[in-house]
Structures are given as structure tokens and as C-alpha cells.
Amino acid sequence: MSDSSTLPPARLRPEAELARDALSAPVLARAARLARWADAGTRVDAGGGLVEEQLPAAAEQLGLSGDDAAAHASEAWRIAVDTGLVEITDEEAGTVAAGEDLALLTGGSPQDVLGVWLTALEAVLADASVPDLDGLVDAMAEGGEVDLSSLDWDPEAESDFLDGVLGNLYLLTVGEEGPGEAPVPLPALAASVIVPSDMGEPSNEVLEQVSDAMMRLDDQFRLLEPVGLVEYQPVDEALMADADEEPAAPVDEADVTRYGMVRLTPLGLYGLRARLLDAGFEAPAVGDLSDKGADALLDGTAPFPPAAAHAETELWLAGRSPLDAARELLAAARGTDPGAPLRRLRCQQALSLVGAEAEPALREVLDDAELGGLARVWLTEHGARDVPPPPQEMVFWLTIDTVAAQLAAEGNSEELRALVEGLARQHSGFFDTVWRVEHPATPEVLEAMGRLHPDKKVAKEARKAAFKARSQQGG
Template identity: 80%
Template sequence: MSDSSPLPPVRLHPEAELARDALSTPLLSRAARLARWAGPDTRVDAGGGLVDEQLPAAAELLGLTGDAAAAHAAEAWRVAVDTGLVEVTDEEAGTVAAGEDLPLLTGGSPHDILAVWLAALEAVLADATVPDLDDLAEAMDESGEIDFSRLDWDPESEAAFLDGVLGNLYLLTVTEDGPGDGPVPLPALAASMIVPGDLGEPTNDMLEQISDAMMRLDDQFRLLEPIGLVAYQPVDEALMGDPEEEPAAPLDETDVSRYGMVRLTPLGLYGLRARLLEAGFGAPAVGDLVDKGADALLDGSSGYGPLAARAETQQWLDRREPLAAARELLAAARGSDEGAPLRRLRCQQALSLVGAQAEPAVRDVLDDPELGGLARVWLSELGAADVPPPSADLVYWLTIDTLAAQLAAEGNSEELQTLLEGLAQQHSGFFAAAWRVGHPATADVLEAMGRLHPDKRIAKEARKAAFKARSQQGG
């Protein structure tokens, strides 16, 4: 992922809903209960953690039982301290008091609550990259101190790996042709960090690295689920058993869900977007453009997928009077710059959401050299009467403009290639006339046809026409 180009826009749930989700996450709700429980008699160690003698009472308060009860209580307490829900008042005496941020959970705005949750998320992410207790125990020297040189652990690379995995999970979730709200198989997520995208089959060494990464991620996602970042189906314990032993039940190795499945929650999407923005990435959200002008809407949504662009545009329109919005959109669609064709395409799509109320504004631009073709197409699709027929020059200009918009929106897609093939078949003299079209993108469109058309003869015609168009433009 590059921080120089924006990611696809995310569709976030309302902050009030996300704040309710945050308050109900197991870890933050436990941390809040411990913060309210803490008082003058609560004692902590030098690191701010609850002393061992108080862990049973904390676990009982939280309703935790079993061997891991004390560990879960200690984790919730650490989150309470790290998020400012609890404050250590006297380090020497080890005493604590309720922190300044505790009242925010009941009296703060949704944004305040989410800020506390984000602090809790950072604390959990930091814990997730620390070696487990067994590894730490093995690294202890004779004096009981941890010898970090014995650990195969690089804090920075561990944090970078987890950040990369979460970044890829975010990208898969917000990309329109990705799994969306569906879960992602853990092997695929691990492989995304290890196998180059242009490699056909992973090597045996890569497969071993993927297996190791899956085990690390399995531990990490188990830690991240209680804070509400992900919904996680862990790796089937039977897959991690002794290979020499007969499994209790037959293993279906084709069932990918047994290898772990993970998806971001709506709260997780909010959290990862906040972290990406903090790290300098362009991470837009649907709704970012609702208070901006039509020019910002058409330009800003130009790189969005069709679903996100439609949602963004609908939110923008919902705040405006329909006819005035149509006039503003048409004015913003003018231009001869490189982005203008895609602006006009987005404008036409936006006008379809306005509906018949936009008709007066559209009729006003029928004689506009840049918008007249768009206006005729839109009115015809509306079923309007008395739509003047376009001139041959306007037909060619609109064709070039539409193809330029499709190139900008989709690149060299199969759909565009099919469109170009059909165009060349339907109009035998297309190239003889097209190179003369006074559109700034004429040469670029013809070059694309020459590059993409599978028929060598037609591709050669397109390249010749592109050369003529380029010469006519003087470049």
C-alpha cells in the first residue's frame, strides 16, 4: 500500500452506532468496570498493573472463571490504565484513582467514546506483537531477567507485519470486488504478506513462512477480537495436533474455514481508517464530500467504484434542492482538462439520481459544445420528448469523450476492450473521421484502441489515426 494514492472509500456506520459497539466490546467494558471498582485500597505494582493479590477480586467482579480468569482481568486493567480510565496517583505507594476519561464513557459524545476506544485498540495492538509467556519464560536467564537476545523477536518488524496484514484486510474489505462484509481466509491473508503478487505458485520456503505467519496471526486475532476490531473464527485445534496421532474426527483439508477466517467489524473499519489517516494514508470515507461543491464531488469521486460513487453522490444530493444541484453539476462538468471526461460521466450518473426534476437544467445546455451530447443522451434515457438529433460531429465528439472517461475510470479493462471492438465493427469508417475530432483526448483514445483491439488490421488503423490526431494537435 502506498501513502501517495488514496484507498477506496469506506462506508462507515454512524458514530453513535459505533460508540455503542465500542462500549459493548468485552475488553473496554471490563476495563470500565474495573475503573469504577478501583478505590483507595486498590494497589498496583511499579508498572501500574494490579498486584497479584487483587487479581482474584477483579476477576470475580468481571464474572471471569477458569485458569485464564486472572490473566483476562490483568489485561482489562492494563487497558484501563493505558486509556486514562484509571490514573496511578502515587507510584511509590501504588495507589490509584478514577481517571479523567472515565466520565466520557457515560457523559461524552460518540466521538469522545470512540477516542477512548482507539486508545484501547492501540494498547491491544502493542500487546499483540509481544512474544507469548512461554517464549518469555524460555528467554529468562539464571537471575530471572529476560534475555532479549535469546528471543527471535524484532519489535519493529513484528509491528510492521501486523500493520501490513491489517492494511491488506482493510483494502480487501473496502474494495468493491473484494469480500466486503464476508470473512477472509487466514491463509490468503498470510500469503498476501509473503507471496509476490506476480508469482504463480509459492515456493516450499514461502509455504513454510505462510504456515508460521498463520500461527502468529491466529494468536494475534484471538487477542484483537475482544476489543471489537475483528470477528474471528480460529484455526481448528485439530490441524495443530501431533501429526503422528490419529485425529479424533476425519479432517477435510479442502474446508478452508478450518484454517481460520477473519473479517473486520464496522468498528474495526472505523479504527483502521483512523490509524491509516494518522499514518498519512489517503483513506476517504463515503460522505467526505457532502459539504463541498459539485466540482469537488465530481473530481473527488472520480476514482471511486460505482457503488461508492453512487452512495457519495446520493448523500450530496440529499442536502440540496434538485434543480439547483443539477445546474451546479452541469457547470462543474465543463472543461478540457484530463479529468473532464470522467467528470462528465459522473455528472450524467448523478443526474440520473436527480431524475425528471433536472430536465430544465439539462435542456439549457443542449447547445453547449461540451455538454450537448451528454444532455441528449440523458434526455433520451429519461424518455423526454422533442430531443434534437445530434450532428455527426457531436456524435464523434461524444464517443471520444465517453471512451476517455471509461479509460480513466477502468483502465484497460475487458469491458472497455469489448466496447472498442463493437465500436470498430459498427462503424467501418470510424478511424477516418475520428482523428479529426477536436477533443483533447482524441489521440489518447485512438492509441488505446490500437493497443487493445485484438484484430491486428484494425489496431493498425487505430494507431495510424492516433498519429494523425497527434500531428493535428501539434504534439
């Protein structure tokens, strides 16, 4: 999982809709059904599980049949206990009663329901990190010795592995470069936590690790689907005809779906974001800034991808009049700190969503050294009359500010390279003049232009200008 600053904002569904999804998730629905079924005559063992003779009745209550019915009923009961839907009233007698949280599922708020579901999710995630213990159970039943070391199981490492996979699935879901709501091939997800990012062609050993990870994830996602975290298309059983062999990674894109496909549900997105917040990550959601000031909006959306920043800004503007919003945005965009150019870029983008009613606010800042340039751009684009031409110093200042904002937003991108080439081409003697611009970012911008421009002669001019600018600023 990458650091918190790289987490794009999640677009969450309304809590009422998510709560309905939570109530219909099989894991929570079964646990609730058993909690309502339990009465004073229901007995549990020392661990809080249903006593064996009551499992058939519990399975019948859930409409389960077949060899696994008792096991599924036992699991549903354990979730009911873990989530507080059932309360053990007397441990010695093994008696139970409905828990306080059971009423929340019908009479509580959507947030209450989601709180119960999150507890169920944690229980299922803990189960998913435990290896297959069937062999151990058989050995114990036969009175054999159990060698725990033979499991080759590190609980912490297994939990970290699953957290890493789910973290990457979250990033793929919320990131604009990822598939969004489209399913992710299981081999690609496994490779994302196994194959080093700087590795070219994976070695056979690494491919074996990816294959092993796929099989672990296949088991884990089968467990995680009933709690509503994911939608999962399992690995095709025909690929595992030989139980002793794991399938190799697919070589043909056409057959990739046979190797498992997983998609985070809207409820799953909510759940993983809640876990990230609990773990100390900054995991924003679109709408978090809608009731904050313009300064919080511009700073908060600074690292957002374009579409997310657009969505957040639209929500912010919806609660304000165009004129008031424009004045607040312009006031928040001022500054000479390192983050100011990107704030002004976000301000410019926000103002592009505001109608002509905002015109007075833009005219008020025409003589402002920091805002006059972008105000003229806005007024011209909106067909305003009598827009005064900018003084040359303002044109160059806005140029430096724009490049500084692009550097902060995208780094050395192809778009920025094209912008740099265009600037040098449009203005003859550009570097002879621009180094004098009194903008804190002038040296940094000129150094970047020297780095990015493909023409060696122009790049050298930019570096010379950067040196002069730095000397002028005394650094």
C-alpha cells in the same frame, strides 16, 4: 499495503451505533468495570499495575475464575490505565483515582467513546505484536540467564507485518472485488502478505512461511477479537495435535474454515480507517462529500468503484433539489484538463439518479460543445420531446470523451475493448474523420483503440489516425 490512491471508500455505521459496540467490547467493558471498582485503597506497583494481592478481588469483580483469571484482570487494569479510565495519583504511594476519561463513557459523545476505544485498540495491537514470553518468564523465575537474541524478534518488523495484514483485511472489506463483510480464510490472508503477486506456484519455502504466518495470526486475532476489531474463528486445535509441527495449508476448499476465518467488524472498520488516516493515507468514507460542492463530488468519486460512487452521489443529491443539483453538476463537469472526461462520466452517472424535474438544466446546455452530447442522451432516456439531433462533430467529440473517461476509470478493460470494437464497426470511415476532433484526448484515445482492437488492419488504421491527431495538435 498499496498506496493511498487505491483505497476505496469505507461505508461506516453511524457513530452512535459504533460507540455502543465499543462499550460492549470485552476489553473496554472490563477496563471500565475495574476503573469504577477502584478506590482510594487500591494499590499499584511501580509500573502502574495492580499489586499482586489485589488481583483476586479484581478478577472476582470481573466475574473471572480459573488459572488465567489474575492475568486477565491484570490486563484489564493495564488497559484502564492506558486509556485514562484510571489515574495514578501518587506514584510513590501507589494510589489511584478514577480518570477524567471514565466519565466520557457515560456522559460523553459517541466520538468521545470511540476516542477511548481507539486508545484501547492501540494498546491491544501493541500486545499482539509481542511474541509469547512464557519461556522467558519461566527462565527468569528459575534464576536462569535470558538470551533476548534467542527470541528472533524484531519489534518493528512484527508491527509492520500485523499492519500489513490488517491493511489487506481492510482493503478486502471495503473493496468491491473482495468479500465485503464475509469472513476471509486465514491462509488467504497470510498468503496476501507473504506470496509475491507475480509468483505462480508458491515454492515449499514460501508455503512454510505462509504456515508460520498463519500461526502468528491465529495468536494475534485471538487477542484482537475481545477489543472488538474482528470476529474470529480460530484454527482447529485438532490440526495442531503435534505441538512441534505447524499445519500445512489446506488443499481442499471444504476444510478451509478449519484453518481460521476472520472478519473485520463495523467497529474494526472504523478503527482501521482511523489508523490509516493517522498514518497519512487518504482513506475516504462514503458521505465525506455530501456537504461539498459538485466539483468536489465529481473529482472525489472519480477513482471510486461504481457502487461506492453511486452511494456517495445519492447522499450528495439527497440534500439538494433536482434542478439545482443538475445545474451544479453540469457546471462542474466542464473543462479540458486530463481529469475532465472522467468528471463528465461521473456527472452523467449522477444525472441518471435525478428525476425529470432537472430537464430545464439539461436543455440549457444543448448547444454547449462539452455538455450538449450528454444532455441529449439524458433527455432522450427520460422521454423528453423535441430533442434536437446532435451535429456530427458533437457525436464524435462525445465518443472521444467517453472512451477517454473509460480509459481513466478502468484502463484497458474488457468493457472498453468491446466499446472500441463496436465504434469501429458502427461507423464506416470512423478513423478518417475522428482524428480531426478537437478534443485534448483524441491522440491518446486513438492510440488506445489501436492497442485494444483485435483486428490488425483496424488497429493499424487507429494508429495512423492517432499520428495525424497528434500532428494536428502540434505534439
